[in-house]
Amino acid sequence: MLGFIIRPPHQLLPLLLCPGLRIPRLSVLCAQPSPRAMAISSSSWELPLVAVCQVTSTPDKQENFKTCAELVREAARLGACLAFLPEAFDFIARDPAETLRLSEPLGGNLLGEYTQLARECGLWLSLGGFHERGQDWEQTQKIYNCHVLLNNEGSVVATYRKTHLCDVEIPGQGPMRESNSTIPGPSLESPVSTPAGKIGLAICYDMRFPELSLALAQAGAEILTYPSAFGSVTGPAHWEPASS
Numbered sequence: 001m002l003g004f005i006i007r008p009p010h011q012l013l014p015l016l017l018c019p020g021l022r023i024p025r026l027s028v029l030c031a032q033p034s035p036r037a038m039a040i041s042s043s044s045w046e047l048p049l050v051a052v053c054q055v056t057s058t059p060d061k062q063e064n065f066k067t068c069a070e071l072v073r074e075a076a077r078l079g080a081c082l083a084f085l086p087e088a089f090d091f092i093a094r095d096p097a098e099t100l101r102l103s104e105p106l107g108g109n110l111l112g113e114y115t116q117l118a119r120e121c122g123l124w125l126s127l128g129g130f131h132e133r134g135q136d137w138e139q140t141q142k143i144y145n146c147h148v149l150l151n152n153e154g155s156v157v158a159t160y161r162k163t164h165l166c167d168v169e170i171p172g173q174g175p176m177r178e179s180n181s182t183i184p185g186p187s188l189e190s191p192v193s194t195p196a197g198k199i200g201l202a203i204c205y206d207m208r209f210p211e212l213s214l215a216l217a218q219a220g221a222e223i224l225t226y227p228s229a230f231g232s233v234t235g236p237a238h239w240e241p242a243s244s
Contacts, residue, residue: 048196051075051083057092057229061102061110064091069117076121081152081195087129087145087204088229096181103131103143106156115154124194125150128227129162129203134183142183147201147227149192158192160201161185164209173233178205188212190219197222204228 053071057064068085075083090110093099104110111130118125125148132146145162163185165178191198200221206212207226216224230238 048082049078049080050196051078051080053083053085053089055086055089057086057088057090059091059093059098059102061091064089065110065113068114072117072121072123072125076123080123082124082126084126084225084227085128086229087227088131089128089227090130092229099131099181100141100143103133105133105137106130106146106148106159108133111148114148115150115156117154118150118152119154122152124152124196126199126201126225126227128225129229132161134161136183140183142181144185145178145182145203146185147189147203147225149194149199149201151194158189158201160189160203162203162206163188163212164206166205170233173231188215191216191221199223199225202226 051071051074053068053075055064055067055071068089072083072085090104091102093102111127114125114127127148127150130146130148132144134140134144137143145165147160147162148156149158151157161184162182165182165184167175167177167179169175189201191200198220200213200216200219200223202212202216202225204226207228213224
């Protein structure tokens with residue numbers, strides 16, 4: 001699913017991006033500015049349009065890329081300057097061992113395909129949670145949950161590695177231990193200037209730690225991003241079904 005947001009100026013905008021439990025493979029929602037929003041605009045500039053892409057990831061990385069690429073190309077066709085993809089946009093594995101096996105470094109083939117996609121479409125990409133083999137992979141055999149920001153030339157302009165890992169007990173599902181396969185990131189990333197505004201990078205479970213969002217806002221962030229991946233239990237606990 002592809003949603004569009006037009007950000008009014010001087011407004012802090014939190015974005016929570018998450019793969020759906022079961023959603024249509026490709027549907028487009030284009031939100032036009034209301035008369036009130038248009039009234040505050042100036043004739044000398046236009047409100048930036050950003051696309052929020054929602055996918056249901058699988059262990060098939062190429063199939064996931066195909067789905068994401070279709071959404072990104074559609075966003076570019078409709079005039080978005082930046083497209084957001086959710087946590088685990090690259091894949092969701094069946095178990096921790098498969099997660100480690102499917103992971104790649106930032107210089108690997110998969111991220112290379114996304115850099116080419118950004119160049120092809122001429123828009124920025126927020127890749128909300130990439131399973132990254134870091135430089136310490138050989139020593140740790142663990143990965144990072146990495147939020148990657150690409151500009152419209154396909155260059156990596158920022159990376160944030162998730163600092164708060166999701167180690168929780170889930171009723172009806174048992175424990176979730178992200179730390180079994182993932183290393184927490186060492187630091188926050190300063191907000192990044194983009195065509196849509198200054199973006200603060202975070203990931204999913206980070207939302208439960210308000211000091212992070214406060215630090216990003218105080219550093220000048222205009223948009224706070226929390227790309228997320230919810231499951232069959234955690235999804236309904238956080239979201240209500242959309243009304244028909």
